[in-house]
Amino acid sequence: MTTEELIAQILKKKSFLCVGLDTDIDKIPPHLLNEEDPIFSFNKAIIDATQHLCVGYKPNIAFYEAYGLKGWRALERTIRYLNDNYPEQFTIADAKRGDIGNTSTRYAKAFFENLAFDSVTIAPYMGRDSVEPFLAFKNKHTILLALTSNTGAFDFQTKMMDGREFYKEVLEVSKTYENAENLMYVVGATKAEYLAEIRQIVPDHFLLVPGVGAQGGDLHEVCKYGMNKNIGLLVNSSRGIIYASTGRDFAEKAAEKAAEIQVKMREELGKL
């Protein structure tokens, strides 16, 4: 998917919501456990109920790897279901991968070709040759971790490197990578006050913002400091939406929670 297509979807749906499919078999409604593939059944129901309210879905790969073959099969079925039925959705493999060049190429093929995700999240620690193999894929997007939503972010990301905070160094250096126009960045909603300075470094790139909802981030603050003329934001919510109910009404309740966020997003988009 091109960035222009993503922007068109946001304007059409008046939403820049991404739904995180962090599907945990211990938290899904018990009646689904009798299904042949409970994880996929849950995801399918959530997707069907929320797809008109959001522009993207983000499975966190850890939740699938944790179940081995069974989990990997559910992930494959989920991304295939999305691509077959809702190709207008922007899909994110939240994998936080990164390795030496020839190995990163393997991960890129896994997520961009085999699974056919639109994007993948990448950790920047290993530098240029760990990121560029992902950037080489046309119309695919590499979402680099910049400032994450967790408390551990303060261990290194906000410390000074070369006269500026490390996450800013990551932003600056990554702009010099080949095909840097295919970059997006992860910035946690729990650190919304940082967004103004981040926008000075990367005014045009999309930001993927997790942490609204269960982790405590505030949507209005995120928009105030992070939105650009092309919106430039994908705001993710996982637990707050997908676990709104553990009853038979779980998909309906998830849609209600997604709709609550979408209404606020419509308001924010109206200010543009």
Place this chain on the structure above:
Amino acid sequence: MTTEELIAQILKKKSFLCVGLDTDIDKIPPHLLNEEDPIFSFNKAIIDATQHLCVGYKPNIAFYEAYGLKGWRALERTIRYLNDNYPEQFTIADAKRGDIGNTSTRYAKAFFENLAFDSVTIAPYMGRDSVEPFLAFKNKHTILLALTSNTGAFDFQTKMMDGREFYKEVLEVSKTYENAENLMYVVGATKAEYLAEIRQIVPDHFLLVPGVGAQGGDLHEVCKYGMNKNIGLLVNSSRGIIYASTGRDFAEKAAEKAAEIQVKMREELGKL
């Protein structure tokens, strides 16, 4: 496996070699492609031929993920084969994972419980709460990326943070993590001259050293600067061993290459 058991294996075999199972279906001997599971067949033959010369095996997970379900199945069969037949081998899931706390717990369960690896490689970018969920597993080892073997390492790892190189900051900060005694560190053999300073910060921890062989690192230099009184080194070689031949003699040739390294290691251990 405990660290003491690993040291005992090294002393018994006079080897601290780890064989990297970066199995690429385009590089394995063509006659294996008729097998039901060529990746596993290749791994099994390599393991059987080299196990007396090495103390560990390190599948890089990217090579398995690249083949989707088929790859994941081959990975499961490989680690099960190792644990069933050679439980004395130290197994490393080279995954370079790392995510917020509750998600890292998922990855830890995937690799330590479901797949039953002895250790997993982790990227430090997200800090304490992304690493400690791995450290919480008793007799399992968390191998943190410190100074990697690729050129991209110079993008960030060697830049100054808080008055010292970033990779040193990673070493220092990680020593304060809960259960830090379960840490090991990745230090590329291509940067052997850094090992002396690294040993000043982490004198006792094991170092996993990739980059000997195909990537150009020198074993003697690595030992000179990196060895401690308990050896403290696991040196990995992947391509140089497993792709020594593409003929029907591939396993035999792999064993020859492994033996060449083991002879040098025996010499180095003799100097202790």
